[in-house]
Amino acid sequence: EDKVVQSPLSLVVHEGDTVTLNCSYEVTNFRSLLWYKQEKKAPTFLFMLTSSGIEKKSGRLSSILDKKELFSILNITATQTGDSAVYLCAGYNTNAGKSTFGDGTTLTVKP
Amino acid sequence: NAGVMQNPRHLVRRRGQEARLRCSPMKGHSHVYWYRQLPEEGLKFMVYLQKENIIDESGMPKERFSAEFPKEGPSILRIQQVVRGDSAAYFCASSPRDPGTFTEAFFGQGTRLTVV
Numbered sequence: 001e002d003k004v005v006q007s008p009l010s011l012v013v014h015e016g017d018t019v020t021l022n023c024s025y026e027v028t029n030f031r032s033l034l035w036y037k038q039e040k041k042a043p044t045f046l047f048m049l050t051s052s053g054i055e056k057k058s059g060r061l062s063s064i065l066d067k068k069e070l071f072s073i074l075n076i077t078a079t080q081t082g083d084s085a086v087y088l089c090a091g092y093n094t095n096a097g098k099s100t101f102g103d104g105t106t107l108t109v110k111p
Numbered sequence: 112n113a114g115v116m117q118n119p120r121h122l123v124r125r126r127g128q129e130a131r132l133r134c135s136p137m138k139g140h141s142h143v144y145w146y147r148q149l150p151e152e153g154l155k156f157m158v159y160l161q162k163e164n165i166i167d168e169s170g171m172p173k174e175r176f177s178a179e180f181p182k183e184g185p186s187i188l189r190i191q192q193v194v195r196g197d198s199a200a201y202f203c204a205s206s207p208r209d210p211g212t213f214t215e216a217f218f219g220q221g222t223r224l225t226v227v
Contacts, residue, residue: 004153006153034215036218041220041221042115042202042218042219042220042221043154043202043218044218045215045217048215088153088154090154096159096167097142097159097166097167098144098156098159098167099144099156099216100156101146101153101154101155101156102153103152103153104152104153
């Protein structure tokens, strides 16, 4: 059975801090690792990672995948209160055609 | 995100009633996924459907739950004889995935089911 584990489960930081969120996966027929941000509504897509070692960036957010060690990290620099959310990662099983999600990391950024 | 439409947004049902949740995928998307999110938990896969076909229902409880995606109209997740433990947010996602190609799934806003 596919499994995705995120850590930490929750994190409280102050504005301006840098955070690193972790995601490890055991997904058969693995194709991609996806990151989503969820703010009390639908998850919104952040990144899709398919290749090891290639960092994807979007503003203050960046993410990288290690397919040998089966994990990904999501970095957020210079955090802002608007970054407060649950961050979900998911591993996509290409044969099954579905994603398995982790339980999420709840990030709280205090002013 | 706005392209995947779920309704209703909020649904209150008494124990024993039926809940019917609807999902209209984004235009051009023929793959639909239903996920359930319990409080303080991540999204748990329930069922994956293509038009008129259930591809994978391994995450769906064997009893009381059913899903369909007819040729015309939205996908429906049906929960019969609801119990308090069914209270959760139910998310639908769609993708245009073709075999061998993958793009991220786009999520609807979810239906929050409360069983009283």
